[in-house]
Amino acid sequence: MDGFDEIINEFLVESYESLDRLDDDLLALEDAPDDRDRLASIFRTVHTIKGTSGFLALPTLERVAHVGENLLVPLRDGEFRLTSDTASVLLEMVDAIREILGMLESGQGEGDNDYAALVERLQAALSTSKGVTPEDAAAAVADDQATEESVAEAVEAIEAVIADVIPAETGAAETQATENPTAEPEPVAEVTEQPSPAVAPTPAPAAEAPAEPSSVPAAAESAAPVPASPVPAAPPPEPPKPVAEKAPPAAAVASPTAAAPPPPAAPPQPAAAAKPSRGRASEAGRSGGGDSSEKSASVVDSTVRIDVALLDKLMNLVGELVLARNQIMQFSGATEDPAMAAASQRLNLITTELQEGVMKTRMQPIRNAWNKLPRVVRDLSTSCGKKVAVVMEGADTELDKTILEAIKDPLTHIVRNSVDHGIEPPEVRLEAGKPEEGTLCLRAFHEGGQVNIEIVDDGGGINADRVRDKALEKGLITPEQADTMGDRELTNLILLPGFSTAAKVTNVSGRGVGMDVVKTNIERIGGTLEIQSKGGQGTTLRIKIPLTLAIVPALIIKSGGGQYAIPQVSLLELVRLDGARAKKEIEYIHDVPVYRLREHLLPLVYLDEQLGIRPFGQHRQDLDAVNIVVLQAEDRQFGLVVEAITDTQEIVVKPLGAHLKNISAYAGATIMGDGTVSLILDVIGIAQKSCVLIEHRDRSLREHAHRGMSRSKDGESVLIIDSGDGTRAAIRLSSVARLEEFATNDLERSGHSYVVQYRGQILPLISLSSQVSDFSNSGQERLHTVVYSYEGQSVGIVVGKIVDIVHQQLGNNNDVASGRSVIQDRVTQIVDLKHVVSQGVGMSSHW
Amino acid sequence: MSQQSSQQLESYCTFRVDDLLFGVEVCQVQEVIRTHPTTSVPLAPAVVHGLMNLRGQIVSALNLRYVLGMPPAQSDHKPMNVVVRSSEGPISLLVDEIGDVVQVDRDRFEPLPETLQSQQREMLTGAFKLEGKLLLILDIDRVLAIPA
Structure with missing residues (x-):
């Protein structure tokens, strides 16, 4: 059973890879529906999955893939063009396959869903495109399946000949034939193993041939002259001759019986079967399938799949080596021995190179993170009735796999946001004089040891006014602050926790998980996020992240x-x-x-x-x-x-x-x-x-508090504190020298009061609260203290908690006489420090 | 380990802090090493004595005296390290002196008396009555979870 599990695992890995490619290819096809290369590649992928699932006895998967394949055949043969509906149903099929694979991976078999609805839709899509009734289509499906087996034998022969055909077509037929007079399939048999992926789809064209009468004569034509050339050149080869004769009839049989599978494709003699199909095979080769598969074959030869855990381990070991190298370098620097110096120098170089090499193995192009984004954009834009084109620049930019994984989700979130909120509906865009289709540009580049990723949309930009209104509504800022904020600052408010500007909550965004999570995730890997937005012209989000973390x-x-x-x-x-x-x-x-x-x-x-x-x-x-x-x-x-x-x-x-x-x-x-x-x-x-940076909101608050102080004369900055017994109090910031924290252990008693040694002075401490006067038993480990200085003397006022700094007009409408004011919608006691200090019980004696 | 005999024998790695003998289950101990240079960490909670380089791995060294509410060591005697395994990698406990690995009978185990101070009680699971002395068993999970 273990061996079987291994096969399944390999199948899963392989299929996931192909599915990712499939998504890409299908989307690309929507733009260029006539791209034969892509159609061929899509067909091959689906066919491979179908074939393997049949082999592994996974009937549901086989069925889904099979119907999809049926739909792809006429598409590939150019019988009808890919429409958006067809693409959607094909994408759905991809999703279904992915779902089944997911079930398999989690060990639940293929799952209970039989995807009957999807299969029906796929068949319906096929029949509407072909203009046949579903029953016919179903019959065709059955036929195809029957043909599949009978054709299978022929395939081997075809494979054998293909290897033969390629040199023949390049005019090497004579030499080859003479050198190897018995140009039978056997000698070529071993070669066929390699191009087999290319040939895998060939049975299907054979089966579909009747549906495409025009191609059959063409095949016959091309088949006829080619075998003719070996005939004079090589006297002994018996097989080619009958083939040349047999080929035209084969085509002739095929063309009239439009519905029947072509029997000539599966005759017992390998040579006979091989030759007629050769025309088609070479045609397939011309249509691009052959070329690309040759390429992919060589890629397979030159790459190895490695477990990421092994790479991580290697990376750790290289890390250790770097440390050991550093140590050796330090020792060798202390000795005079030239041999030691040379050896350690060499060790140094090799370690550096090894480190670079191992780091490269972990590097992956950012394309891997971007891959699924076009799909996300397509689904999203369709569901909100928008048109969005995705442009990628610098998809080859490489960064560490761990980082790549870490930015996948934030990227998706940003892209969703851009499509959902950024890019306007087509009508609005046309009105604004922009092209109907919005553009979402993903750009990545290296700069100064960091990777920059930009997500640029040409949408409506972030409406600073709306952001402000929302922030006010949610109480994230006060009206006074809002008045002093510039557009850029307002824009960056969307990074605050609990912010969502979506006018309405849609199923894609506005669910409360906002940009703050994106920002946090990016900052967790040492990156930064910034937003620039021009009203009406679009938004740019720039992410800067380190290349590697290790x-x-x-x-x-x-x-x-x-x-x-x-x-x-x-x-x-x-x-x-x-x-x-x-x-x-x-x-x-x-x-x-x-x-x-x-x-x-x-x-x-x-x-x-x-x-x-x-x-x-x-x-x-x-x-x-x-x-x-x-x-x-x-x-x-x-x-x-x-x-x-x-x-x-x-x-x-x-x-x-x-x-x-x-x-x-x-x-x-x-x-x-x-x-x-x-x-x-x-x-x-x-x-x-050190307060150079005050996190998020606090930073802007302080900024505005300061700016406000310089701007307006009728207001001032006040420090909001909790005095320790629950009273909210405000102290004019201008009278505060410093804010300090003292450990309760550092307190010393002097007479009736507590003092603490502070910058070479003795700082007496008093409390704002009448209830809390015994600091050492207050239960707090650290005392928040406002240091007040006048006439060269300082005194520490112990408060319960520092709450905020706000800019406030302590003017007429407030009841200053009673010492109270309303700040941030709460009644706040205004404290005159000078008064408090001079009243301080027992204090005056010390001064 | 000790399951062969009919008695329930358990192995403990023992060490001394001040005058008290402590024990940690052998399977929880990764290794025991002599004095190792540590780098002190400013701003760190008091329980963390410093960081040490254990063959390329960075290991926090915890001050067991602090954990047990004992006064700082008086003498210049350098502490030894008992490196224990934890879910987050090895952690070193600084002790005064390292003792033997002893096998004790489960029958001699007894929970701690109520009169012991609460902080010290919390760090111990109980005591084995050995001849002439008591072997106090540390609750490693609690010791490692001690907050700043």
Whole structure:
């Protein structure tokens, strides 16, 4: 049984591949219904599936494929053209086959569905095209099946001769005949094994021959002269002569009996059967079938199917080798032995090449991910009454298989979105002066070690106003924010969770799983997603993803006594400032250090502070030189200040264990040349941690809060907090020096109050809530603290939670006198820090 | 392993933390190694001592003293590693000293007294009464699941 399972498995793998091709071919045929090569290839595929399923005793599958094949025969023979309906029913057949294969794969046999309806539709399509009644068609089906067996024997003979015919036609007939006077089928028999895929369909043309009378005389004509030439050239060959005589009658018999299968195709003498069919065989060859199958045969010879698990294992091993290589290189650098140096140099080269080679085995053209998209677009556009053409550019662009798998679903989602929401119905398009048919362009190209994928549609674009209304309706932004947002920002709101602009929910999109999931999926593999849209002209979605995930070039840096790796993808440049310059050129806005990089303010982030190795803001001035690593995080740039920059190295990314997975600052770990473990920094994570990037909505909120502050004079930014006992309170942002978190363990008591050591000072802590005054027993591990400074003194106001920063007009319509206001539809206590501090119980004595 | 005899014998890999003797079922232990250099991880939860390179594999080393609520080691004595298998790959437990693999009779097992502190109780399944000492059995799943 095992052997049989193996055969079934092979059949499944093979059939899936062919089915993917089938989808493509059928769609291409709709554009060019007369493409004989494609028809022949489709026919071959279906025929192979049918044949194999018969052999494997899978009756349902055989039946479906068989009826499909019947429909394909006249199509291939040019009796009628492929219409959209026929294509649909054929695509349905492909789906049915896929479904059956899926059942087989999951071990449920062929499943219970017998696809009777589909079979009927296929037959109906055949009969309407042919103009015959379904009964006739059914009879023909039965006949065909009968013919199939009888023809089978003839096929072998035909195969044998085909190999013979090709040289004969090129004028080599004489030489061949003389060299090999007994030009019988036997000598050629072994050769026939190879072209057999090409010949496989030939029985069917033989069977269908009566339906196409015009081709038969042609076959007879071509058959007649060819055997004539060997006759004078080769005296001994007996068989050709009778064949030449016999061929015309065969054709003659065939042509009048339009419905009957051609008996001459299956006579007992192999030679006789072979020769008449030779004309047809060569015809088939001319129509492209022969050529392409020869090509595919050679492809089969030069490729090997490999289990992906094996490739993954190889990739891991190469990763290990790279690490070992790095170690050896480090040792050899320390020794003087020239032989050792040479050997390690060679090892270095070979490893690099091996690594490239193995990585290439995992590379696949993006076509594999795009393949099913035309089908998706076709089905979708048909169902919403739109016309959409798919254009692919750069389908050969290669990327790692894992990444390819990871982007398949996001891509499908984006494409669905573009067709469903982007491209307008034909009437609307015509009105707007655009061609009736919309274009969806998929483009892929390499750029700077990354793969860019663009999905461009020429549809209506994203209506910024509609996005805004929707966002307002869903409460994702406030009207004030909406007023300050530009079109591009509004457009990018569709990436927020829980957003859907579809005016109506259709069966294809608008089900709540929105673009935010797409964005998350892409970001999970280290990619980015951005949207550009021009009203009325279309939308471009651009995905940037790394080529591979396993081995990445990285910059090795030191900070706080540890060694860290920064992936070079995010690296822009390195800046070094010596002590004196650093003191002068690093400027501070309040506490935030910035550096003017070519007249742009670059926010600086101290890595050791972010990693909690050095307390925030301490001893920054002590460094005798400042190394700034300029990094790109999404659309922002920032400077990461590190202690030293060591090296660049290819590193192998290894995941962190469960205990460390949730630390956003790290992307993984790697093993360095000396065998030690180093952490790989997650640039985006650090940017978010240090507030260079504030995730999603928060970012735009803060942006707008700031912008609003500069724009309007009658409003100001306020910090919304939860005071700890459930009261919502607002503090003017202008009076806040910093927001800090302190560990409860760091608190110390001084008299009646709590203090904490903060930047070399003693920071007294007070609570906004009258109920919570004993911080150490508050049950919280960390205290959120708003630091307020005036006249050189600082005090920490402990709050329950920092909620938000909003731009708010604390003006007339609010009851400021009572200290309350309505912010974001909630009653909020407005806190005057100065007042609170001066009232602070027991505080004044310390000042 | 120990099924041949009529008694129910079980094998435990033993080690010492402070004055207490602990045991882990032998089949859960991948290997025992001496002091190994670790890389500390800033921002990591306190239970994680660091990361170590175990023949090309990166393994988290957990501080067993922290898990068991014991004070940090006083002496300069370098900790040893008991590498245990987990669903997410090997994880190392740092211990003071490594003992023998002992075979104990299931009959001598007893659950822990209620008077033990809750955190320590949670990490242990029970104790075997050996001659002159107690062998405390660690619940590896709980130890590894200890949150930040």
